[in-house]
Amino acid sequence: MIYRSFSKRQLLAMTWWNRPDLRRFDAIICDGAVRSGKTVCMVVGFFLWSMASFNGNVFALCGKTVASLRRNVVIHLQQWLGGVLDITEHRSDNRLEVRSPDGRKNTYYLFGGQDESSYMLIQGITLAGALLDEAVLMPRSFVEQTCARCSEMGAKLWFNCNPASPEHWFYKEWLEKCREKNALHLHFTMGDNPALPPEVRARYERMYTGHFYRRYVLGQWCGAEGLVYDFDPKRHVTEKLPQSGRYYISVDYGTQNPFSAGLWCVTGDKAYRLREYYYNGREAGRMRTDQEYYEALEDLAGDLPVEQVVIDPSAASFIAVVRKAGRFRVRRANNEVLPGIQMVARLLQTGRLQIGADCKAAIREFSLYCWQSTGERDQPVKENDHAMDDIRYFCMSVLRRTQ
Ligand SMILES: Nc1ncnc2c1ncn2[C@@H]1O[C@H](COP(=O)(O)OP(=O)(O)OP(=O)(O)O)[C@@H](O)[C@H]1O
Numbered sequence: 001m002i003y004r005s006f007s008k009r010q011l012l013a014m015t016w017w018n019r020p021d022l023r024r025f026d027a028i029i030c031d032g033a034v035r036s037g038k039t040v041c042m043v044v045g046f047f048l049w050s051m052a053s054f055n056g057n058v059f060a061l062c063g064k065t066v067a068s069l070r071r072n073v074v075i076h077l078q079q080w081l082g083g084v085l086d087i088t089e090h091r092s093d094n095r096l097e098v099r100s101p102d103g104r105k106n107t108y109y110l111f112g113g114q115d116e117s118s119y120m121l122i123q124g125i126t127l128a129g130a131l132l133d134e135a136v137l138m139p140r141s142f143v144e145q146t147c148a149r150c151s152e153m154g155a156k157l158w159f160n161c162n163p164a165s166p167e168h169w170f171y172k173e174w175l176e177k178c179r180e181k182n183a184l185h186l187h188f189t190m191g192d193n194p195a196l197p198p199e200v201r202a203r204y205e206r207m208y209t210g211h212f213y214r215r216y217v218l219g220q221w222c223g224a225e226g227l228v229y230d231f232d233p234k235r236h237v238t239e240k241l242p243q244s245g246r247y248y249i250s251v252d253y254g255t256q257n258p259f260s261a262g263l264w265c266v267t268g269d270k271a272y273r274l275r276e277y278y279y280n281g282r283e284a285g286r287m288r289t290d291q292e293y294y295e296a297l298e299d300l301a302g303d304l305p306v307e308q309v310v311i312d313p314s315a316a317s318f319i320a321v322v323r324k325a326g327r328f329r330v331r332r333a334n335n336e337v338l339p340g341i342q343m344v345a346r347l348l349q350t351g352r353l354q355i356g357a358d359c360k361a362a363i364r365e366f367s368l369y370c371w372q373s374t375g376e377r378d379q380p381v382k383e384n385d386h387a388m389d390d391i392r393y394f395c396m397s398v399l400r401r402t403q
């Protein structure tokens with residue numbers, strides 16, 4: 001990718017610190033849609049500003065994790081700024097040394113807001129500025145600590161993020177109080193990235209539904225509300241099930257709470273939930289033992305060659321029982337809730353996830369599973385979520401590589 005031109009908004013985010021009408025601001029916040037070109041112009045602007053304004057100072061470059069910062073920012077620096085600045089990375093201590101042609105030199109430390117050690121490390125240093133990429137994904141304590149360290153005269157803060165809930169602390173503390181904090185707010189849409197090909201933009205538009213669409217495509221701060229999935233029985237429920245493919249079982253374990261398992265067949269780019277087993281011990285008035293649940297799995301599999309049983313990672317006793325029986329290969333499920341929900345939503349959206357008409361529990365839960373309507377973070381209501389969880393485990397653990 002060659003950076004021949006930047007959009008007007010990108011140029012503003014890059015050069016505000018050098019413009020007579022805007023240089024009075026102490027901070028800049030760029031929020032908005034995904035892929036709208038926020039990170040690239042802010043990083044370029046941040047280095048140009050810091051190298052033009054300071055010499056022998058220390059700055060912080062913060063991402064969600066150091067690994068994501070390396071992936072999104074550091075490996076591109078040479079391409080973005082190589083012709084203008086001399087950048088050397090010292091990987092062992094997460095540090096960059098940057099020199100300008102006129103002999104100035106500054107140090108940039110990399111921090112990951114979600115990396116445990118970062119909080120400790122940033123506590124002790126004095127900064128002349130910080131760039132916080134994806135600030136909304138960092139703990140508040142880390143962001144506040146970073147801001148507090150920026151005590152050099154003329155220090156500036158550079159934030160960017162995708163929108164989250166308007167209850168999110170970053171929205172309340174920084175966007176609503178922009179004026180009080182003397183921060184410049186620039187809002188980005190996909191149209192602000194001159195290098196985004198229309199087909200890529202269309203792919204992103206197809207990828208998200210519901211409030212994720214409003215946030216990541218339209219760039220709006222909005223709460224999660226209503227049903228989690230846009231499930232349409234006409235599109236997603238089928239009687240036409242494949243006769244062959246690769247078979248899997250996914251399990252959400254419960255004794256007090258319901259136990260839910262789905263038998264899946266993956267063929268081509270589609271995954272079909274062929275059958276399911278759902279048992280609500282509380283409703284039935286009798287809890288089942290792990291051994292009884294295991295027998296239910298055997299029945300569910302019949303004589304199909306099931307490649308893996310993906311199980312709720314917290315179900316240690318049940319995992320041990322399935323392993324001991326020796327028939328199935330067990331895999332602990334990936335249990336990241338929000339990425340999992342987004343993935344299931346995407347697979348439904350593209351029609352790749354199909355539910356067999358006999359899977360009554362899954363079909364029922366799709367029509368009930370909803371978001372908690374308040375709170376800073378997106379959270380589904382923890383009810384009617386058992387088949388939903390086993391479906392999520394299956395998608396995140398088995399389909400993730402193929403999507
Ligand atoms: N002016 C430009 N010229 C060429 N490529 C660009 C330009 N602006 C952005 N890009 C490229 O477009 C892609 C998206 O840009 P960037 O990562 O800055 O967006 P973002 O708004 O930070 O996205 P996200 O919200 O997903 O983090 C990147 O691959 C980036 O290199």
Ligand SMILES: [Mg+2]
Nearest residue numbers: 038039040133
């Ligand atoms: Mg970005």
